[in-house]
Amino acid sequence: MPLDRDLPKREILPIPDRPYVGPTKYNAADPKPEFPPRLPIRPPEGAPNVIVILIDDVGFGASETFGGPIATPTAKELAARGLKYTRFHTSALCSPTRAALLTGRNPHSVGMGCITEMATTAPGATSMIPNSAASIAKILKYNGYSTAQFGKCHEVPTWETGTTGPFDHWPTYMGFEKFYGFVGGETNQYYPTLYDGTTHIEMPERGNYHLTTDLADQAIKWIETQKSLAPDKPFFMYFAPGATHAPHQVPEEWSNKYRGKFDEGWDALRAATFERQKGLSVIPSYAELTTPDKDIPNWLDTPPEVRDALKREMEIYAGFLEHTDYQIGRVLETLKTLDIFENTLIFYILGDNGASAEGTFLGTFNEMIGFNGIEMTEQEQIDIINNHIEDFGTKKAYNHYAVGWAQAMCTPYKWTKQVASYFGGTRNGMIVHWPKGIAGGSRRHQFTYVTDVLPTILEAIGLPEPLSVDGVLQKPIEGLSFFYTFNEPSAVERHRTQYFEMFGNRGIYHEGWTAVTLHSKPWQWYNLPDYADDKWELYFTYAEKPEDRSKEDWTQAKDLAAVYPDKLEELKNLFQIEAARYNVFPLDDRKIERLPPAEGVLRQRYVDGSFVADPVVIDNFNRSFDITAQITVPADISGPVQGVILARGNDFGGFGLYAKNGVLTYVYNYLGLEIFYVRQDEHAPLLPSGTYEVRMEFTYDGGEETGQGGTVKLFRNHGTSDIQLGEGVIPKTNPVIFNVDAFLMVGNKTGGPLCEDLKGNNRFTGTVDWAEIKITGAPGVKSPEHRLHALMAIE
Known part of the structure; x- marks a missing residue:
């Protein structure tokens, strides 16, 4: 479609609207003047x-x-x-x-x-x-x-x-x-x-x-x-x-x-x-x-x-x-x-990185x-x-x-x-x-x-x-x-020139040559060497001239650092220049110190229907915490109250507080390998109709160790006092992470169910007026190496 906006004017985006500047008229029924048609913005003709x-x-x-x-x-x-x-x-x-x-x-x-x-x-x-x-x-x-x-x-x-x-x-x-x-x-x-x-x-x-x-x-x-x-x-x-x-x-x-x-x-x-x-x-x-x-x-x-x-x-x-x-x-x-298909430009990239x-x-x-x-x-x-x-x-x-x-x-x-x-x-x-x-x-x-x-x-x-x-x-x-x-x-x-850097692993490509240094391996998380101790290697990986192809080392198999030390120094200096130019400095191999801190929010409250992505959920690993929720159970409900009150995680790690046939239950899924339940005692009354609070108290027994277990107590408030409904032990817990795509939900649990009880429809049959997680003990000591491993591997 022809445009009155030529290409140079596309350098300012969005393309500015052009007001009409021609003659006008008093009555739209008059035959003249005619206003030009509105032309939608389109790319150049034939654009794929x-x-x-x-x-x-x-x-x-x-x-x-x-x-x-x-x-x-x-x-x-x-x-x-x-x-x-x-x-x-x-x-x-x-x-x-x-x-x-x-x-x-x-x-x-x-x-x-x-x-x-x-x-x-x-x-x-x-x-x-x-x-x-x-x-x-x-x-x-x-x-x-x-x-x-x-x-x-x-x-x-x-x-x-x-x-x-x-x-x-x-x-x-x-x-x-x-x-x-x-x-x-x-x-x-x-x-x-x-x-x-x-x-x-x-x-x-x-x-x-x-x-x-x-x-x-x-x-x-x-x-x-x-x-x-x-x-x-x-x-x-x-x-x-x-x-x-x-x-x-x-x-x-x-x-x-x-x-x-x-x-x-x-x-x-x-x-x-x-x-x-x-x-x-x-x-x-x-x-x-x-x-x-x-x-x-x-x-x-x-x-x-x-x-x-x-x-x-x-x-x-x-x-x-x-x-x-x-x-x-x-x-x-x-x-x-x-x-x-014929006029569609397709880029098919097989990998955002290596395997x-x-x-x-x-x-x-x-x-x-x-x-x-x-x-x-x-x-x-x-x-x-x-x-x-x-x-x-x-x-x-x-x-x-x-x-x-x-x-x-x-x-x-x-x-x-x-x-x-x-x-x-x-x-x-x-x-x-x-x-x-x-x-x-x-x-x-x-x-x-x-x-x-x-x-x-x-x-x-x-x-x-x-x-x-x-x-x-x-x-x-x-x-x-x-x-x-x-x-x-x-x-x-x-x-002709491109730098590479990731956690101190550095490389530079320049006109067929590559200079590289290995600073840390994918499974190496701490005790990394000083940058000054890194050993640089030199490879001639591509020859533009056909007569030089026999000298090529296409796969970086032959280190030429000892053969061409001056070339290596030239490329190392070039890396410094490119790194400074593109914000690579400061080099950062602090694989522990740069992690998000374990401390932070000590209480979060959620409403019914909440969906909270895991990175912004309160950190309750390796510490004591409570889950408290105010629920409303209708008097005319058909059968005992059922469903999720609050749940975090999925089939491969997480916890949840829920009702099963009127029985208040806490579940902990340990890495998809073991599932632990704490239910209210058999003689405790089922959750009744009305509006009241239920609570789960977890007391961490691990001290400064990570991934340990603790004691769970279940409560329901009754008037001005609380009734303890049950007690049990969770023998071990995840020290770092439940899952990369884990999330917290209130009143419902979609995605991978935490346990057999929550398969199928697990919506709470009453209303969760609100639910909160509150940290009740001093922050636990979380292994920084393990936290780093989790974050790096999830990308």
Whole structure:
């Protein structure tokens, strides 16, 4: 549609309204003058729809598209007609990658140097994306696009996750007109914590429910509606499912497809993947397979009695990734049905970082066991895994695979997620597909970084970089468009320098060279070395000139630090310059001190129907506390009062106060492994009709130790006095965390039920007028190492 607003004027967003300045008339019936028609804002003619797909925790060597063992037919089909980028890079961690993707700026430039749960006041780690770095969604919305996000959002500061906001950094405030998904690092695929906009919604009650399928359904519905009601408007969709982040959960028909496929173990899998990658030319024929860290056990060194379970862990992950790719395929089929596939620019990014090495060396039935720092012998871990292995992948488990599988998924590179120094943590496969704009079916080897996606989209559409958005002068976009590579396979790469940093792990890429240093391992939480003691390595990873290709070390296998010490010093100095330029300093490996403090609020009161995200719930771990609630039970109620009064957590950890057939009950779910009940005594009267208070008192017996138990007493007030209804013991408790997507609810419990009593409809059949948690003892001593492990692993 022709516009009277040319491109230069799009540098100020929103585009200012132009008032009519021509002649007017007294009577609208007069034939003259005529007012010009109102022209809606639209992007330049022929602008494509844009879809950015970002899968979670997928290593470079996972998908068949990049030589891995897992079928990804949707990705494979896109790559056949599109472009495979073999040197695309992320930040090695979730929140930083996503912030960089959406803003086109380096992670530390927009305050996202780490996950949001570990924010500090340092400019590079506030977790608050500044309004001077407008997202691609906001830029496109102001240029006439419809915008929507489906799936994971891990860019919201934790203090904004409560129901009262503020919502300044939620998707719907960052430019997305529609958001359907979850906020945080991960969620249960069967019982997710879902939001529509900023409003929590109850999970759809479907027996075969799975989050990734639901996200695809919602995305399809949105596309169909958008094209039906606004067919002249292109759309921008960001599709970011929580898959394949832990918990690895998928219907058995998907995981069973891989039965027996990984029987030879992770070392053999790495070798086979490496050969396939060379055959696909996603790595050169002369590339070397790197050696994993010495801490990662060889397959033959794993205990024989647990190997069948280890194999099953990988089978489930493989099914999870294929299922995710299938759901993405359903979304893209909608484009074909609507005849808009040819002019839709698709970025399919297989991983926001390398594969996750956060599942311990044996894997785990419930990743919260490790996050809580529960100490177990190797045999105890094996017993738990073997006893629950048939539950893995189902609603009954919150499982994660072993570190060895994670390293295999990052083939041919060494290291994994969290390690920004090496390609195993930062190199991910990416496919770009756009039939109208790309003569596809080939590979691109130019260096690209996640910040480059935004400027590439703008150039493909024909939009300028905005100078001002919402009246705020914008920081320059730091990414570099790789639009030039779309139809020039041999074009000289333009992104020639890029820093990497995560918890002191540092790296710098510059004109084919990389200098890196390993400061901490994913399973190393404290007693870290001084920065001055870090050993830097040097690699020549890419040669622009064909005659120099034989000198390339594509996989960072040959350390040249001793051969070219001057080059190493040059790159180390360059890292210092880039780090200072982009707010990386101060380097922060204080993996304990930067955690949110355990102390804080000592009382919180909630009303009936409250839904409170876990990061803003009162901290009652390792201490004495009360739950008090005023309830109203109608006289005409049919049968004894039933249902939840207050509950926090889910199937894999939490507690709740509820009524069961008129019996006041407190339940504690310990890591999904054991469930403890304290009920009112048999001779105590059932909860009567009327308005009164009930109370649970928990007296912690652990002193300065964490994760200990305590005594529970149950009360009901009667007139001016209290009646003790029952007493019991909870022998042990979670020391750190219940679950990443745990939440507190009053009067009802949706999502994963805490126990058998709360399955099905558990709404309180009276009214919970209010409920509160009050801390009654001195703060317990919580292991800072365990708190850190929990926060880092949830991203």
